[in-house]
Amino acid sequence: SQKIEQNSEALNIQEGKTATLTCNYTNYSPAYLQWYRQDPGRGPVFLLLIRENEKEKRKERLKVTFDTTLKQSLFHITASQPADSATYLCALDASNQAGTALIFGKGTTLSVSS
Amino acid sequence: DSGVTQTPKHLITATGQRVTLRCSPRSGDLSVYWYQQSLDQGLQFLIQYYNGEERAKGNILERFSAQQFPDLHSELNLSSLELGDSALYFCASSVYSGLAGSAGTDTQYFGPGTRLTVL
Numbered sequence: 517s518q519k520i521e522q523n524s525e526a527l528n529i530q531e532g533k534t535a536t537l538t539c540n541y542t543n544y545s546p547a548y549l550q551w552y553r554q555d556p557g558r559g560p561v562f563l564l565l566i567r568e569n570e571k572e573k574r575k576e577r578l579k580v581t582f583d584t585t586l587k588q589s590l591f592h593i594t595a596s597q598p599a600d601s602a603t604y605l606c607a608l609d610a611s612n613q614a615g616t617a618l619i620f621g622k623g624t625t626l627s628v629s630s
Numbered sequence: 631d632s633g634v635t636q637t638p639k640h641l642i643t644a645t646g647q648r649v650t651l652r653c654s655p656r657s658g659d660l661s662v663y664w665y666q667q668s669l670d671q672g673l674q675f676l677i678q679y680y681n682g683e684e685r686a687k688g689n690i691l692e693r694f695s696a697q698q699f700p701d702l703h704s705e706l707n708l709s710s711l712e713l714g715d716s717a718l719y720f721c722a723s724s725v726y727s728g729l730a731g732s733a734g735t736d737t738q739y740f741g742p743g744t745r746l747t748v749l
Binding site for chain 1: 665741745
């Protein structure tokens, strides 16, 4: 069955360091992958979308890679700040499968300490 | 502020009851999605509507139903509520139609959610 796994439930790093979050998937062949940020008690907010032929996408301090051979996406936050503390979700397009649209991973909660 | 509104913010009810959650999409968005988020299951896709028609269905229970009205707002109806239905329910909206393969490029804008507690 289709599965999305985000490497860990929680990641703790110090301010200024680079945070790297992992999203692995199985039994999917998505052409796109998205990353969202969710703060406690609030709805997810879209951050970045990467297509399968883009390999890498950047937006300010954020960088996403997409390796369709490894079936993995890496999400990097450079020069992390306490304000980056949140849960980060990866999402895949599964609308070519019966009865689905975007499928989300369970998320990795990032804590950046000063 | 995403532009998506949801009411109510909080809802406390008893088992066996029926509730209705309401969502107004961003201006111009034709697609509405409903998600359920619980601590153990994460964000689960329930159902999508596009311009009044059902487009995609996820793991939505038969006790749950939804519709999208001509003014594009949507309602999610939950009936015969059980303790396990306690969760955050999010609505999201987007521009695209939900045609096969389009969801991947379809940025979804989420509302603030409705927290449902079933006692």
